[in-house]
Amino acid sequence: MKKLCFIINHISSGAGTERVAINIINGLAERGHDITLVTLWNSGESFFELNERVRTISLFEEKLPLYRNYLKLVLAIRRFLKDGNFDIVVNIETMLTLLVSPAVRGLGIAHVNWEHYNFTASSDSMLRPVARYVAAWTATAVVTLTEADTRMWQNRTRPRARMKTINNPLPFRKPDYHYHPDSRVVLAVGRLFHQKGFDLLLQTWHQVIGKHPDWTLQIVGSGEEEQALKAQARELTIEDSVEFHPHTKNIEAFYDQAGIFCLSSRFEGFGMVLIEAAAHGVPLASFDCLAGPAEIIDDEHNGLLAEAENTQALAEILERLMSDESLRSSYSRRAYDSIDRFKPEIILPKWEALFEELSMTTSSTCRTD
Template sequence: MKKACFIINNMGSGGGTERVALTIINALAEKGHDITLLNLWQDDDMAFFNISSKVKVSCLSTSKTSFYLSYFSIVKKIRNFVKVHNFDTVINVESTLSLFIAPALCANKAWHVNWEHYNFTANGGSKLRTISRYIAAWMADTVVTLTHRDADIWKKRARPRAEILPINNPLPFAQEAYNYNPDAKVVLAVGRLSYQKGFDSLLSAWKEVTRDVQDWQLRIVGNGEDETSLRAQVGKLEITNSVTFFPPTKNIETHYREAGIYCMSSRFEGLPMVLIEANSYGLPIVSFNCLTGPSEVVENNVSGLLAAPENIDELAEKLKYMIKHRSERIKFSKAAYDSSPKFKLDNIIKQWEELINR
């Protein structure tokens, strides 16, 4: 049996990248594949999400180190780890890690897979992230993108030597029976409280919503570097009575069940897990149509409503429309639920099995 190693920065985080990575890693291990998970650093022996006992877990360091000052040391440690364990496939979870993995695998027979979790145009203000994508395009053997649209961007921008292979993120849990409550007056938003997720735009849009709607609540689940500023924005906008923040939770399903609408305000994405999950619970969606992903999950005017990227006024108008039209919410809800099976884990895992079994 072939051996595969997934390399990640730190699995202790509770973010969407870590969640979907573990969904794939656990599923492959449970199907009998020889899977190792290597953390570049891990300050304890627990991940935020559960790791299958069939996954072999290792780390290069028990504490976080400077990737700049320790660059050559990290590359050397990865090279030695891969050599000792004789992996057939090495997958770096997130493109920036190609800065370490690509040189570490030079002259090694392992098949190098770069797994992109955002999109080619999104660098979060980091030039190194952009550089890493060109390195992956030319030094990796396969680049896995989350959408066909992003695959096209990679091919056009990077003119890669690597194979560009789109594989969607899967739904991380089994889809429940349809049980949407059209009278649940909660708009749900989930994600890291960061610039990427655009919660500042959502709060500004929500202020406009509350001018016409007084009996709905906005529920934001997550934490992050922007939490203080977002809470201050809530106070400044005088919407404290209709906005509640919740910490990250492993039992996010409870929030989906209690919501009537899901809203995503991201400035950029790869393939947003939150939309896939919201679909599975039959939640009608209102979202910015950012690069990339929303248009591959949400069929506009069928399973949800898409607003122009970062157009706060349009997002507010679509939220108000969805709130005020109960029958439309029900129609969108059923369409969202019916579209969910295309993201079933079994279908996605088959594509990963074909990749690691080459």
């Protein structure tokens, strides 16, 4: 089994990146791999439960600004990797390649950059596009979440790194099939910020609720746009049919009672909530945004896709589902049957196969000081 090091900023957040990363790490640990999870700074206990076999270490007690502490961060990572005698290091999220790539140079350790967005998503940092090119040209491998994103990396960076698509796994055991076709709930889940497009969803809901006054929109999540979204609901006079619920670890309870799941994101890295909803037999409606929904939803088979950011188009597919119980039931069963390919027992061997390939290519590399 391989000796693996995963590096992440911190693990106290309940965000999707941390959730997926810890699910993969836990799964690999269960399969016997020797894993150390390194956080750059100590932010307290992990929001998600970690397997007891996983060692954790924080390099610093407090967050260090990148610009003023770049060399300090790189050297700290390098010392840890060198002393740990790891086979492979995985940076969780592409920005960390700016630290890991120089830190690993000359150590004979395979370096995997794990992309959690898509190639076009860079609004949070001007350095993110730079980090992607650094990863493409210096990492041993780049893992993306979708085939569409892999193609974008290949077309735009002409990478030296090995490109590999590995979907995110279903984060819980697939429950027995059940669906409530008489449910009058449209469910949306995600952090309340610009990317997730909840403002677009409220505009969409304003277009459909007049014809379906017995339906409710439930938005589950927390974030910086919460008050603005609640104000928007009031301005659109739809507040009586919209429920806001805070982020919860018990999201399965919401999936269990939903009639339709709707994803309104402007962009995605994958679209985890779609496979979670499908695992609970909830029919899917989504913007066809970059990247992920089109690789999860087979349009007109297990759900419906609408042109990205087109609220009228999204309203039309929601109305189709809300008006047709038979169609919802049909898409429900097909959605449920379609997500076995995302089970952990399918996804984890893909990571192991990649690690085996990388070990073979780096086994003859001599380590240097």
